Amino acid sequence: MNTIRRREELGRNVIRYIVDAPLVATHRKPGQFVIIRVTDHGERIPLTIADANPEMGTISLIVQSVGKTTCEMAMLRPGNAIHDIVGPLGRPTHIQRFGAVLCVGGGIGTAPLYPIAKGMKEAHNRVITVLGARTHGLLILEDDMRNVSDELIVTTDDGSYGTKGLVTDAIRSLVNGGAHIDQAVVIGPPLMMKFTSLLTKELGVPTMASLNPIMIDGTGMCGGCRVTVGGEMKFTCVDGPEFDAHEVDWDSMIRRLGTYRTAEQGAAERYDHECRIGLDAGEAR
Amino acid sequence: MNAAARLKLPPVVMPEQDPAERVHNVREVPFGFTPAMALQEAQRCLHCANQPCVEGCPVGVRIPDFIQAIESGDYLAGIGIIKQTNLLPAVCGRVCPQEDQCQESCMVGKAHRDVGQAVQIGQLERFLADWERENHAAVIPQIPPPSGKRVAVIGSGPAGLTVAGDLIKLGHAVTVFEALHMPGGVLGYGIPEFRLPKEVVYAEVAYLTRLGVDFQYNTIIGKSLTVDEVRRDYDAVFIGSGAGLPNFLGVPGESLLGVYSANEYLTRANLMHAYDENSDTPILRGQSVAVLGGGNVAMDSARTALRLGALRAMVIYRRSEEEMPARKEEYRHAVQEGVEFHFLQNPVEILGNREGWVTGLTVQKMQLGEPDASGRRRPLPIAGQTSNVPADVVVVAIGNNPNPLIPAALPSLQMNRHGGIITDEDTMETSVPGVFAGGDIVLGAATVILAMGQGRKAAHAIHALLTSTTETAKD
Numbered sequence: 001m002n003t004i005r006r007r008e009e010l011g012r013n014v015i016r017y018i019v020d021a022p023l024v025a026t027h028r029k030p031g032q033f034v035i036i037r038v039t040d041h042g043e044r045i046p047l048t049i050a051d052a053n054p055e056m057g058t059i060s061l062i063v064q065s066v067g068k069t070t071c072e073m074a075m076l077r078p079g080n081a082i083h084d085i086v087g088p089l090g091r092p093t094h095i096q097r098f099g100a101v102l103c104v105g106g107g108i109g110t111a112p113l114y115p116i117a118k119g120m121k122e123a124h125n126r127v128i129t130v131l132g133a134r135t136h137g138l139l140i141l142e143d144d145m146r147n148v149s150d151e152l153i154v155t156t157d158d159g160s161y162g163t164k165g166l167v168t169d170a171i172r173s174l175v176n177g178g179a180h181i182d183q184a185v186v187i188g189p190p191l192m193m194k195f196t197s198l199l200t201k202e203l204g205v206p207t208m209a210s211l212n213p214i215m216i217d218g219t220g221m222c223g224g225c226r227v228t229v230g231g232e233m234k235f236t237c238v239d240g241p242e243f244d245a246h247e248v249d250w251d252s253m254i255r256r257l258g259t260y261r262t263a264e265q266g267a268a269e270r271y272d273h274e275c276r277i278g279l280d281a282g283e284a285r
Numbered sequence: 286m287n288a289a290a291r292l293k294l295p296p297v298v299m300p301e302q303d304p305a306e307r308v309h310n311v312r313e314v315p316f317g318f319t320p321a322m323a324l325q326e327a328q329r330c331l332h333c334a335n336q337p338c339v340e341g342c343p344v345g346v347r348i349p350d351f352i353q354a355i356e357s358g359d360y361l362a363g364i365g366i367i368k369q370t371n372l373l374p375a376v377c378g379r380v381c382p383q384e385d386q387c388q389e390s391c392m393v394g395k396a397h398r399d400v401g402q403a404v405q406i407g408q409l410e411r412f413l414a415d416w417e418r419e420n421h422a423a424v425i426p427q428i429p430p431p432s433g434k435r436v437a438v439i440g441s442g443p444a445g446l447t448v449a450g451d452l453i454k455l456g457h458a459v460t461v462f463e464a465l466h467m468p469g470g471v472l473g474y475g476i477p478e479f480r481l482p483k484e485v486v487y488a489e490v491a492y493l494t495r496l497g498v499d500f501q502y503n504t505i506i507g508k509s510l511t512v513d514e515v516r517r518d519y520d521a522v523f524i525g526s527g528a529g530l531p532n533f534l535g536v537p538g539e540s541l542l543g544v545y546s547a548n549e550y551l552t553r554a555n556l557m558h559a560y561d562e563n564s565d566t567p568i569l570r571g572q573s574v575a576v577l578g579g580g581n582v583a584m585d586s587a588r589t590a591l592r593l594g595a596l597r598a599m600v601i602y603r604r605s606e607e608e609m610p611a612r613k614e615e616y617r618h619a620v621q622e623g624v625e626f627h628f629l630q631n632p633v634e635i636l637g638n639r640e641g642w643v644t645g646l647t648v649q650k651m652q653l654g655e656p657d658a659s660g661r662r663r664p665l666p667i668a669g670q671t672s673n674v675p676a677d678v679v680v681v682a683i684g685n686n687p688n689p690l691i692p693a694a695l696p697s698l699q700m701n702r703h704g705g706i707i708t709d710e711d712t713m714e715t716s717v718p719g720v721f722a723g724g725d726i727v728l729g730a731a732t733v734i735l736a737m738g739q740g741r742k743a744a745h746a747i748h749a750l751l752t753s754t755t756e757t758a759k760d
Binding site for chain 1: 464465502503504508510511529530531533540542543549552558688689
């Protein structure tokens with residue numbers, strides 16, 4: 001059992017938990033994730049580790065309520081517990097001194113992006129961050145990201161905050177304005193990652209994307225998280241979660257995320273809770 | 286009773302759930318022998334002087350002795366005899382391929398020239414184990430004073446449980462690290478409830494807990510703890526992390542929606558209870574399910590599909606019935622339940638629609654050629670003979686490779702070209718001193734009993750290592 005120490009609403013239906021997970025806290029590196037079960041009859045879902053405090057033995061998980069499991073989690077308060085947390089899983093992000101690193105976060109994807117941006121900054125990179133959200137209320141971790149970035153641009157689809165438009169528009173104007181970028185990291189909804197990746201490919205900027213496919217065990221055993229990268233089958237849990245964004249077969253990956261859409265809708269309707277706002281698979285990172 | 290009279294006794298027919306009924310539930314198929322049935326079956330044993338059945342058992346269970354105990358009605362003595370060499374009889378009685386092991390060597394079967402007439406050793410083993418569990422008769426052995434030595438066991442499958450059981454009884458402290466939230470490894474996530482009730486597995490684990498074994502769930506060695514940390518904190522390490530890395534065919538279409546590895550399909554159904562409509566874990570309930578492969582896992586997948594409501598479950602296998610590696614009982618049960626078998630058909634492509642959902646597969650008709658390295662006749666394509674099979678769920682059940690997590694975390698481990706850990710044949714020690722390994726991480730995908738056999742060898746060697754160090758320390 002993993003006791004929740006703090007609970008904080010970061011945006012609409014977006015909650016940050018500080019939760020006990022001592023082994024994860026002391027062993028995790030940026031880019032890694034955990035698999036949780038909220039209750040003893042719950043499903044296993046992957047969540048990226050947003051931050052950790054090894055001294056306190058706690059990790060930080062940021063969750064957007066999109067389905068039954070994440071809604072159930074949203075009900076938890078400090079003192080309650082998450083039944084199981086296992087990790088850290090996946091390979092850590094490759095952090096080195098690249099020069100100028102562009103960090104692109106979409107929606108809840110900013111949560112796993114934060115430790116990576118922080119790591120890139122600590123490795124003496126110039127960090128340029130572009131954050132995108134559908135609307136101001138869904139923008140998270142702006143201040144945290146600003147603290148680890150040399151430059152930060154915010155876009156919203158509806159223009160309610162920052163620049164109206166998509167992250168790809170912001171990246172294009174950065175580059176048109178003469179910005180030099182050595183490496184990009186993109187984490188967000190799959191469609192946003194796909195289009196960001198198409199753009200950076202056009203711009204000739206090497207790009208890493210962190211994938212969040214459907215997963216059960218997280219140890220390579222089930223193969224449910226398989227993705228096609230450079231024409232080869234890879235298991236996200238043991239070979240990823242980060243891959244060369246320009247080599248990922250995005251259309252196949254996006255399709256596979258929809259495998260249980262009908263079933264998930266059914267489960268959420270049965271659960272029938274107000275926190276349900278939609279089923280953007282891949283945003284429940 | 287003399288041998289001639291014993292030979293005349295027909296095999297006791299195991300009562301089973303009716304096929305038409307059982308495809309609608311996940312309860313176990315064979316009900317198990319009653320005491321009267323067990324007695325009658327026990328009377329068929331000839332008590333051969335040279336005991337060929339014991340030779341046929343990978344862990345050398347004293348089979349005629351425990352059968353004699355059943356005949357005398359002394360079940361406690363019978364289960365005691367089995368447990369001297371086999372820690373998990375309730376499991377092995379159900380899942381061992383007896384027709385290739387003890388029952389294959391049985392003289393009763395040989396006398397009738399039919400292995401199907403052999404004494405049903407597995408069912409008798411199950412009978413005693415179930416009697417012990419149902420009557421809470423498990424004896425807690427006298428455990429010697431603590432040796433002060435600590436052993437880490439990685440993985441709670443059959444190999445790991447055997448090592449843990451053997452070493453705790455010798456006075457060593459044992460911690461078992463399990464990656465999943467439940468114990469048993471493949472016994473829990475892989476083998477379906479209708480073939481191995483999880484209650485049976487969990488009872489074995491509960492017994493080990495009573496003996497003092499410490500189980501740490503949700504803990505992945507190489508991730509949650511480094512291998513170096515474990516080696517520092519424990520005097521010996523046993524790796525039993527299993528063959529959890531599913532193979533795919535490498536044909537087009539394996540990323541389509543509705544294509545599963547058997548591991549994923551069975552894990553959703555078993556470990557995560559997706560067969561229960563109220564489970565939070567979803568599973569695609571196909572109408573027409575095609576399972577690719579011919580082993581026990583393929584049988585388990587096809588029979589699971591029926592229990593999930595499939596109207597049609599097909600096993601598509603590239604060789605013929607004769608080469609199929611599944612246990613005879615699993616094959617028989619699958620046929621009874623209405624699973625269709627498509628022999629000499631090799632899948633060459635999985636087909637899908639524009640939305641990416643699987644719609645079927647293209648299979649190539651095969652014929653058998655000369656025997657290959659496995660001794661089985663090699664399947665060869667018959668030019669121009671392909672056909673399409675409609676399916677809305679496809680389950681790939683063509684085996685597993687050793688799980689890569691531990692080898693990746695301990696690069697000094699010597700590996701074979703199949704990704705398995707190389708060990709000393711007698712001690713199961715790896716190329717890293719004090720680190721032992723056994724089960725599918727060494728064998729590739731094999732059987733429960735072979736994994737247990739390796740676990741037993743490793744436990745023996747670990748005990749020798751731990752006690753010899755003690756003596757050196759005293760000097």
